[in-house]
Amino acid sequence: MSGAAAVVEALLQRAGRGGRRWSRSDYETDATTLAQRLLGRTLVRIDPETGERLSGVIVETEAYLGVEDKAAHSVGGRRTARNEPMYGPAGTLYVYFTYGMHHCANIVAGAEGEPVAVLLRAIEPVEGIERMRTRRLALRRGRSSSVRVRDLCSGPAKLCQALALDRSLSGASLLDPACPVWVEEGGSPPAACVVRAPRIGVEYAQEWADK
DNA sequence: ATGACGATTTACT
DNA sequence: GTAAATCGTCATA
Numbered sequence: 001m002s003g004a005a006a007v008v009e010a011l012l013q014r015a016g017r018g019g020r021r022w023s024r025s026d027y028e029t030d031a032t033t034l035a036q037r038l039l040g041r042t043l044v045r046i047d048p049e050t051g052e053r054l055s056g057v058i059v060e061t062e063a064y065l066g067v068e069d070k071a072a073h074s075v076g077g078r079r080t081a082r083n084e085p086m087y088g089p090a091g092t093l094y095v096y097f098t099y100g101m102h103h104c105a106n107i108v109a110g111a112e113g114e115p116v117a118v119l120l121r122a123i124e125p126v127e128g129i130e131r132m133r134t135r136r137l138a139l140r141r142g143r144s145s146s147v148r149v150r151d152l153c154s155g156p157a158k159l160c161q162a163l164a165l166d167r168s169l170s171g172a173s174l175l176d177p178a179c180p181v182w183v184e185e186g187g188s189p190p191a192a193c194v195v196r197a198p199r200i201g202v203e204y205a206q207e208w209a210d211k
Numbered sequence: 212a213t214g215a216c217g218a219t220t221t222a223c224t
Numbered sequence: 225g226t227a228a229a230t231c232g233t234c235a236t237a
Contacts, residue, residue, distance in 0.1 A: 064218075071218065082233065100230030102219050119218060140221080157219050167232095201218055 019044075019184030024175055026183070027090035027109060031063035031116040034090075034109040038183065043123050045163040046180040047131055054131055054163050056123030056153055058183075062199060064106070066116045071199060074115030085171040086115040093181060095160070095170040102157035105165045107174065107183070121200075123153045125162070132162035 019042055027034060044055045064072040073083040073096070085094040085108060092108040094117050106117040125132055132152045153159035160166070165181065174182045 062218075073218075078234090080234070096218085097232055098217055099219050100217090100232070102217095104218060106218085121218090155219070161220095199218080204217090 019186035021177075022091070022174065022183040022185065024089070024091055027107065027174070028111070029090075029109060031065055031109040031118055034107065035061040035063040035118045038107070038118060038120075042126065042184040042186055043120065043159075043163075044127075044182050044184055045165065047128060048164055048180065050131065052128055052131065054128035055184075056125045056127075056159070058120065058122075059124050060120075060122035062119040062121055063109075064117050064119060066110070066114060070204075072115070072117075074117075077115070079115070083115065086117050087113055088171065089173070091173055091175045093169055093172045093174060093179075095165055095167050097167055099157075103160040103166050104156040105160055105169075119156055120159060121156050123159050125149055125152050135164060136161050 022041070026037070029037070038058045038061050041058050042055050043058050044053060046052070047054050064074070066072060066074055067077045069075055074086050079087060082096055083094065085092050086106070088108055089112040090109050094106040094108055095103055096106075097103055105120050107120065108117045110116040129149060129152065133147050136147045136152055136158065151158070153162050163181075169181060172179050172181065
């Protein structure tokens with residue numbers, strides 16, 4: 001395919017299925033509200049290798065409430081090179097690396113300078129399922145058979161593997177038309193949404209472990 | 212320069 | 225339910 005054709009194809013792929021790409025006002029609210037607002041929306045990622053759309057319906061999120069939140073990277077106003085994106089404007093992507101092998105992705109909420117964000121905990125795969133499966137298998141140790149669709153993106157690090165989200169994307173703006181990751185209106189609402197559930201993996205945060 | 216520790220996942224008992 | 229995997233990040237020195 002010619003260069004021009006490739007560009008056209010890329011544009012068509014990015015156009016998607018008519019879902020409106022979220023803009024600033026959609027993200028600019030408190031973390032708890034954004035966490036709920038994201039449920040049922042579609043997370044889209046342009047595959048960095050094939051250029052195809054990978055997407056899924058967001059079904060689990062978790063709000064990180066800022067300087068007061070003992071479970072948050074921004075607790076006490078902590079500000080480092082890693083979490084700097086949390087201090088950026090709403091709609092900024094914050095991806096970090098942890099446990100020596102996993103990435104987790106957040107979407108920044110609130111006003112600029114206010115370090116609040118929403119962790120993407122799980123999505124229900126819709127487009128690019130085979131690409132997701134390939135990525136998930138490639139990163140697994142040992143030889144496992146296959147990955148069931150329900151297990152492809154059922155965790156914050158799993159969805160990052162499946163969608164190829166890593167630190168190179170941290171700090172990017174989901175509002176930027178050139179950004180290969182964004183949130184779309186549309187997608188089917190999840191069958192059920194839990195509005196509040198215990199937090200996971202943050203037992204050290206004491207009374208903030210269950211906010 | 213060094214040491215302790217993860218906003219997790221997976222495999223195994 | 226328990227434990228290993230594995231290394232960037234951050235606080236301390």
